[in-house]
Amino acid sequence: MPLTIVMYHYVRDLARSRYPLIKGRDIAEFRGQLDHIARHHHVVTTEAVVEAVKGGEPLPANAAWLTFDDGYLEHFTQVFPLLHERGWQGAFFPPVKTVVDRELLDVNMVHFILAAQPDPTPVIAAIKAYVDTRQGDGIAPFEAYWREFAQAGRFDAAEVIFIKRVLQHALPETPRKALCRQLFRSFVSVDPAAFAQELYMSVDQLRMMVRCGMTVGGHGVNHYWLNRLSPAAQEAEVDASRAFLGSLGVAAKDWVMCYPYGAHDDSLRALLARKDCAIGLTTRVAVAEIGVDAPLMLPRLDTNDLPLTP
Numbered sequence: 670m671p672l673t674i675v676m677y678h679y680v681r682d683l684a685r686s687r688y689p690l691i692k693g694r695d696i697a698e699f700r701g702q703l704d705h706i707a708r709h710h711h712v713v714t715t716e717a718v719v720e721a722v723k724g725g726e727p728l729p730a731n732a733a734w735l736t737f738d739d740g741y742l743e744h745f746t747q748v749f750p751l752l753h754e755r756g757w758q759g760a761f762f763p764p765v766k767t768v769v770d771r772e773l774l775d776v777n778m779v780h781f782i783l784a785a786q787p788d789p790t791p792v793i794a795a796i797k798a799y800v801d802t803r804q805g806d807g808i809a810p811f812e813a814y815w816r817e818f819a820q821a822g823r824f825d826a827a828e829v830i831f832i833k834r835v836l837q838h839a840l841p842e843t844p845r846k847a848l849c850r851q852l853f854r855s856f857v858s859v860d861p862a863a864f865a866q867e868l869y870m871s872v873d874q875l876r877m878m879v880r881c882g883m884t885v886g887g888h889g890v891n892h893y894w895l896n897r898l899s900p901a902a903q904e905a906e907v908d909a910s911r912a913f914l915g916s917l918g919v920a921a922k923d924w925v926m927c928y929p930y931g932a933h934d935d936s937l938r939a940l941l942a943r944k945d946c947a948i949g950l951t952t953r954v955a956v957a958e959i960g961v962d963a964p965l966m967l968p969r970l971d972t973n974d975l976p977l978t979p
């Protein structure tokens with residue numbers, strides 16, 4: 670049975686926001702998309718999806734499941750009221766570090782570096798200068814990174830993908846984090862700790878959403894590419910995600926994991942199966958087929974794949 674799983678990240682009043690160039694769903698467009706979903710789909714709950722995946726009660730026709738990644742404050746201020754008004758449930762996936770530690774993730778630093786400096790040229794120049802002066806210590810020549818990672822993606826030019834991959838995982842962790850902070854400070858010019866306070870929701874806000882019927886699933890602690898971690902490091906991420914969900918009252922059985930960057934591997938999925946995870950959400954682009962797709966590898970559609978008007 671088909672299930673349209675819709676994936677959202679930033680949802681904000683883009684034109685009147687501080688960073689109008691951030692890649693996100695404008696709130697007016699979001700309202701239009703909810704109208705479209707109301708007309709053409711039947712919004713289902715996490716509980717109903719878990720039940721269907723386990724072979725129980727099937728989903729209604731044209732089922733849609735709304736998922737929101739990364740724990741942004743606007744999910745509380747903008748999205749939650751609109752879902753609540755319609756009597757719909759959303760599934761929210763905050764990394765532990767964002768809501769508990771209020772720490773600005775590298776992935777978000779990169780988004781705002783690119784929004785503050787839309788021309789990638791000076792950002793790439795700064796990366797090159799950093800890499801050139803730190804040869805050795807596991808840092809390869811700039812050209813090697815360029816050859817491997819400057820490949821256009823679904824929504825991004827090759828230059829932008831290069832910046833993202835170098836700062837997400839290509840460089841070793843310590844210099845990568847240092848470079849990310851340096852670029853954030855020079856192009857965005859805001860204190861990362863203050864920025865995180867404004868970007869992410871708090872645990873109390875998350876708890877309120879849960880009390881009002883929204884659901885929460887795992888999205889890791891550090892928002893790492895989990896397929897690039899050792900099995901032991903994968904287990905640490907999964908256990909801490911699960912402990913965090915437990916603190917919110919989410920049952921330890923039949924929970925949902927949403928893979929950061931959609932990245933997973935055999936070892937991670939085997940681990941999740943042992944830890945009673947019922948569903949794994951990827952970023953593979955398709956309408957899910959419950960009963961056909963592996964439950965720990967369900968595909969999603971991006972909000973950009975759905976119409977914005979009824």
Ligand SMILES: [Zn+2]
Binds near residue numbers: 738739888892929930
């Ligand atoms: Zn994410």
